[in-house]
Amino acid sequence: VGLTETDAVVVGAGPVGLFQVFQLGLQEIACHVVEALPYAGGQCAELYADKPIYDIPTVKVCTGRELTDRLLEQVEPFRPAFHFGEVVAAIQRQPDGRLLVSTSTGRQLLSRTLLIAAGIGAFLPRKLKVAGAEAAEGKQLLYRLPPLEAMSGKHIVVAGDEDPALQAAIDLVGVAASVTLLHRRDSFRAEESTVARMRQLCGEGSMKLVIGQPTLLRDGVLDVADPEARTHALPLDVLLALLGLSPKLGPIADWGLDLERKQVKVDTESFATSEPGVFAIGDINTYPGKRKLIACGFHECVLAAFGAAAIVFPDRKIQLQYTTTSPRLHELLGVSGN
Amino acid sequence: VGLTETDAVVVGAGPVGLFQVFQLGLQEIACHVVEALPYAGGQCAELYADKPIYDIPTVKVCTGRELTDRLLEQVEPFRPAFHFGEVVAAIQRQPDGRLLVSTSTGRQLLSRTLLIAAGIGAFLPRKLKVAGAEAAEGKQLLYRLPPLEAMSGKHIVVAGDEDPALQAAIDLVGVAASVTLLHRRDSFRAEESTVARMRQLCGEGSMKLVIGQPTLLRDGVLDVADPEARTHALPLDVLLALLGLSPKLGPIADWGLDLERKQVKVDTESFATSEPGVFAIGDINTYPGKRKLIACGFHECVLAAFGAAAIVFPDRKIQLQYTTTSPRLHELLGVSGN
Numbered sequence: 311v312g313l314t315e316t317d318a319v320v321v322g323a324g325p326v327g328l329f330q331v332f333q334l335g336l337q338e339i340a341c342h343v344v345e346a347l348p349y350a351g352g353q354c355a356e357l358y359a360d361k362p363i364y365d366i367p368t369v370k371v372c373t374g375r376e377l378t379d380r381l382l383e384q385v386e387p388f389r390p391a392f393h394f395g396e397v398v399a400a401i402q403r404q405p406d407g408r409l410l411v412s413t414s415t416g417r418q419l420l421s422r423t424l425l426i427a428a429g430i431g432a433f434l435p436r437k438l439k440v441a442g443a444e445a446a447e448g449k450q451l452l453y454r455l456p457p458l459e460a461m462s463g464k465h466i467v468v469a470g471d472e473d474p475a476l477q478a479a480i481d482l483v484g485v486a487a488s489v490t491l492l493h494r495r496d497s498f499r500a501e502e503s504t505v506a507r508m509r510q511l512c513g514e515g516s517m518k519l520v521i522g523q524p525t526l527l528r529d530g531v532l533d534v535a536d537p538e539a540r541t542h543a544l545p546l547d548v549l550l551a552l553l554g555l556s557p558k559l560g561p562i563a564d565w566g567l568d569l570e571r572k573q574v575k576v577d578t579e580s581f582a583t584s585e586p587g588v589f590a591i592g593d594i595n596t597y598p599g600k601r602k603l604i605a606c607g608f609h610e611c612v613l614a615a616f617g618a619a620a621i622v623f624p625d626r627k628i629q630l631q632y633t634t635t636s637p638r639l640h641e642l643l644g645v646s647g648n
Numbered sequence: 649v650g651l652t653e654t655d656a657v658v659v660g661a662g663p664v665g666l667f668q669v670f671q672l673g674l675q676e677i678a679c680h681v682v683e684a685l686p687y688a689g690g691q692c693a694e695l696y697a698d699k700p701i702y703d704i705p706t707v708k709v710c711t712g713r714e715l716t717d718r719l720l721e722q723v724e725p726f727r728p729a730f731h732f733g734e735v736v737a738a739i740q741r742q743p744d745g746r747l748l749v750s751t752s753t754g755r756q757l758l759s760r761t762l763l764i765a766a767g768i769g770a771f772l773p774r775k776l777k778v779a780g781a782e783a784a785e786g787k788q789l790l791y792r793l794p795p796l797e798a799m800s801g802k803h804i805v806v807a808g809d810e811d812p813a814l815q816a817a818i819d820l821v822g823v824a825a826s827v828t829l830l831h832r833r834d835s836f837r838a839e840e841s842t843v844a845r846m847r848q849l850c851g852e853g854s855m856k857l858v859i860g861q862p863t864l865l866r867d868g869v870l871d872v873a874d875p876e877a878r879t880h881a882l883p884l885d886v887l888l889a890l891l892g893l894s895p896k897l898g899p900i901a902d903w904g905l906d907l908e909r910k911q912v913k914v915d916t917e918s919f920a921t922s923e924p925g926v927f928a929i930g931d932i933n934t935y936p937g938k939r940k941l942i943a944c945g946f947h948e949c950v951l952a953a954f955g956a957a958a959i960v961f962p963d964r965k966i967q968l969q970y971t972t973t974s975p976r977l978h979e980l981l982g983v984s985g986n
Contacts, residue, residue, distance in 0.1 A: 329705050336703065364971035364981050365674065366706055367667050367946040368718040371983070374972075380706040578916040579937035599917035599951050601968055608705040609947030613937050630939055633702035634712075643702050645709070 312418065316342050317622045319411050319421045320390070321398055321562075324352020326592030326607035327427035328381035333615035334425070335388030336631075336639060339622050342391045342419050344398055344411070346432030347555075351378035353593075356433050356555060367605055377604075387644045393417060397432045401565050409587060423618040426574060426583075426590040427607070431557035438469065438551040442527035451527060451549045458485050464547040467492050467532055469524065473500040475552035476508050483516045490518040490544065492534065520544065562594070570596050580617025581610045587621055589614040650756065654680050655960045657749050657759045658728070659736055662690020664930030664945035665765035666719035671953035672763070673726030674969075674977060677960050680729045680757050682736055682749070684770030685893075689716035691931075694771050694893060705943055715942075725982045731755060735770045739903050747925060761956040764912060764921075764928040765945070769895035776807065776889040780865035789865060789887045796823050802885040805830050805870055807862065811838040813890035814846050821854045828856040828882065830872065858882065900932070908934050918955025919948045925959055927952040 318334050318341035320327050327343060328350060334341050349355060354363075354374030362371045372380070396413040401424065404410055411419040435453035437443065443451055455478045466486045468479040471493045477500075479491045491508065496519075498505050511517040522534035525541065532544045559572060568575040568584035573596035576582060581589050581597075591614050592607035600606070619628045633639045640646065656672050658665050661683035672679050687693060692701075692712030700709045710718070734751040739762065742748055749757040773791035775781065781789055793816045804824045806817040809831045815838075817829045829846065834857075836843050849855040860872035863879065870882045897910060906913040906922035911934035914920060919927050919935075929952050930945035938944070957966045971977050978984065 325706075332703070332705075358972050361972045362983070364977070364983065365670075367670075367943075368663075368704055368707055368710075368715060368722065370718070370722045372706075377706060380708070384706065384708045578935075597916075599954070601950055601954065603950055603968070605705075605950050606947045609944045612939055612941055612943050616937070616939065630941070634696050634699050639702070645700070645702065 313420060314342070314418070315420045316340065316391075317421065318342070318423045318425060318618055319344065319409075319419050320425045320427055322352060322427035322429055322432075322592070322594075323347075323350040323392060323394070324427060324429050324592065325354055325377055325381055325604050326429070326611060327352065327425075328378070328385055329608050330425050330427050330591055330611040330614065331385045331388060331390045332381070333611045334618060335385065335390075335642065336633070337615045337619040337622075337628070338642065339423075339615070339618055340388070340390070341425075342393060342421070344393050344396050344413055344419075346395070346397045346434060348395045350382055350392070350394075351375065352429050352433075354378050363604075365603065365605065367608075387642065397434070397560060399561060401561075403585075407587070422587060422622050424588045425614055425618065426562065426588065426594055427592045427611075428559070428562060429557070429593045431559040431562075431594075433555040434558045434560075435551070436553040436556045438524065438527075438549075438553065440524045440527055446527050446549070450529070450547070451551060453551055455481075455550060455552070458482065461486050461548065463487050465545060466490070466548050466550055467520075467544055467546045468550045468552065469493070470552040470554070471498045471500070472552070472554055473504055474554075475550075476500045476504045478550060478552055479517060480504070480507055480511060483511055487547075488518070489516070490520055490546070492520045492522065492524065492532075492544070494521070494523045495537075496521050559594075573600075576610075579613065580620075581614040582617050587618075589617055651758060652680070652756070653758045654678065654729075655759065656680070656761045656763060656956055657682060657747075657757050658763045658765055660690060660765035660767055660770075660930070660932075661685075661688040661730060661732070662765060662767050662930065663692055663715055663719055663942050664767070664949060665690065665763075666716070666723055667946050668763050668765050668929055668949040668952065669723045669726060669728045670719070671949045672956060673723065673728075673980065674971070675953045675957040675960075675966070676980065677761075677953070677956055678726070678728070679763075680731060680759070682731050682734050682751055682757075684733070684735045684772060686733045688720055688730070688732075689713065690767050690771070691895075692716050701942075703941065703943065705946075725980065735772070735898060737899060739899075741923075745925070760925060760960050762926045763952055763956065764900065764926065764932055765930045765949075766897070766900060767895070767931045769897040769900075769932075771893040772896045772898075773889070774891040774894040776862065776865075776887075776891065778862045778865055784865050784887070788867070788885070789889060791889055793819075793888060793890070796820065799824050799886065801825050803883060804828070804886050804888055805858075805882055805884045806888045806890060807831070808890040808892070809836045809838065810890070810892055811842055812892075813888075814838045814842045816888060816890055817855060818842070818845055818849065821849055825885075826856070827854070828858055828884070830858045830860065830862065830870075830882070832859065832861045833875075834859050897932075911938075914948075917951065918958075919952040920955055925956075927955055 323345035358374040522536040526533040574590035591610035656679035696712040740748045860874040864871040912928035929948035
């Protein structure tokens with residue numbers, strides 16, 4: 311971490327953020343990518359990794375994961391610097407006009423341009439809504455599974471009903487001093503085999519299953535109301551709340567951009583926002599006729615890259631080159647051309 | 649041929665015209681496609697069928713032919729009516745607001761909407777620039793190879809230096825009474841094997857090669873100036889001029905649309921032109937920020953399809969549906985959904 315100077319920062323590594331990286335690359339603009347998730351793909355990875363998409367131009371059908379993989383392959387020649395698991399915390403305009411982008415890990419990127427491809431927001435862990443939770447966050451209460459060895463010998467309560475929660479509870483058996491899985495009802499939205507493994511471990515006594523609603527997190531104790539509304543005190547060292555991910559627009563709303571119903575207003579000439587050097591592409595932007603479709607986001611990336619190039623190379627005449635014929639683009643793409 | 653009523657006519661079956669068909673299909677708008685070439689692909693087929701393209705979103709590399717094939721596969725569920733080898737001859741607004749589109753074969757399409765994806769124009773045979781040519785066109789002078797049997801027993805001169813010309817001359821040997829290949833210099837831009845075959849036939853005396861520039865087409869005779877500027881009279885029944893294809897904007901300029909440097913002006917909300925119901929997408933249109941790239945044309949198709957749907961279904965509330973989740977779109981696409 312520290313201060314890094316760059317020509318472009320892309321916020322979001324969903325399909326539109328990735329194609330933005332590609333289009334910036336064709337303009338000879340290297341970039342940093344800040345992504346809240348620990349991997350690329352955005353909604354494609356989080357909401358429809360295994361679901362078919364039929365309207366990507368020239369692709370009859372592909373899943374969200376396949377789409378992501380194809381785009382990662384396409385941007386590969388441009389070697390973007392990905393910063394996964396980080397969200398943009400603040401943006402400050404510098405006296406020389408550049409933008410100082412700070413992320414949640416303290417990283418600082420000093421950039422000429424910022425391209426916001428943040429979709430419906432950063433996918434962040436859904437918070438536990440219970441008294442005492444906020445004060446305990448990062449201490450007694452965790453929203454991500456830490457390295458298993460850090461949980462050694464501890465009494466752990468895992469809250470959640472989807473695969474990540476069940477899988478974490480299963481993995482902690484034999485490492486932690488005790489493992490308790492907590493959910494408000496005795497029904498789980500996880501893979502059948504994962505549910506079966508969890509029930510087997512509970513049957514063997516290596517895991518405990520508690521059905522109930524947490525009501526208060528105190529020092530070393532979680533109060534849980536059971537379905538009959540009786541309160542039980544659950545002793546614990548760590549409450550691991552794996553309640554799924556939820557998109558949060560977060561600080562984008564505070565960056566001083568013109569917004570319209572939480573969407574960033576852009577022009578259709580270069581998808582520039584009201585702030586010089588800041589562009590918004592994909593589901594996060596709005597303009598007359600806007601449709602939240604990936605094919606539209608791809609186009610927005612093309613024109614935003616031309617807009618960014620005009621800022622990064624103010625003295626260069628930006629001309630359209632074709633990847634089929636341009637020797638310079640072939641060189642950038644690392645291909646012989648034909 | 650005759651009068652056909654339809655909701656949409658797409659002009660041009662290049663990549664953008666094909667994706668327009670797909671997007672209209674998702675809006676439940678069936679369409680007719682008028683294309684000057686005898687096949688789909690437009691510039692992709694004509695100018696870079698075997699050349700690699702690197703900037704189609706999610707496709708690391710593909711040739712123009714592969715791109716065309718992928719798009720033809722994608723539009724297949726919507727079964728568009730393709731009319732190949734036809735160009736739009738005239739467009740007339742009807743009293744009820746619909747558009748009567750007439751093509752070069754006399755076909756008449758009465759349509760609610762017209763989507764012009766005509767690229768850099770219709771690829772039409774390059775004309776022979778020689779005195780007497782215009783009067784002879786369609787009689788002594790042909791720009792397309794007719795069925796071979798129609799050439800039986802005739803004295804044919806084939807003008808041209810690319811594969812179509814050489815291949816036609818080769819195919820005519822043994823059918824025609826005589827075959828003469830004419831080109832201004834003794835160098836050809838055709839496949840090596842085709843050139844070798846032509847030279848072999850000339851060596852055997854079954855074909856004649858004349859180097860020179862045509863100067864006058866008279867009844868039964870073509871005057872040709874040789875490199876030393878001496879004129880020779882070449883007797884013939886048919887002059888077959890296969891000089892390549894050249895894009896012609898043709899009558900689009902006369903349709904009453906707002907133009908800017910021969911480009912059709914559109915808005916960026918639905919890529920509508922100045923004429924109600926007429927949209928223009930791809931290389932033929934212009935708007936602030938326009939870049940002539942396929943990825944941009946694809947986006948334009950999406951918004952134009954929404955624009956067309958508002959005209960075809962004036963009482964329907966047009967909502968964005970996703971191909972990943974919409975049962976109705978799955979039905980239209982002929983897929984089970986998951």
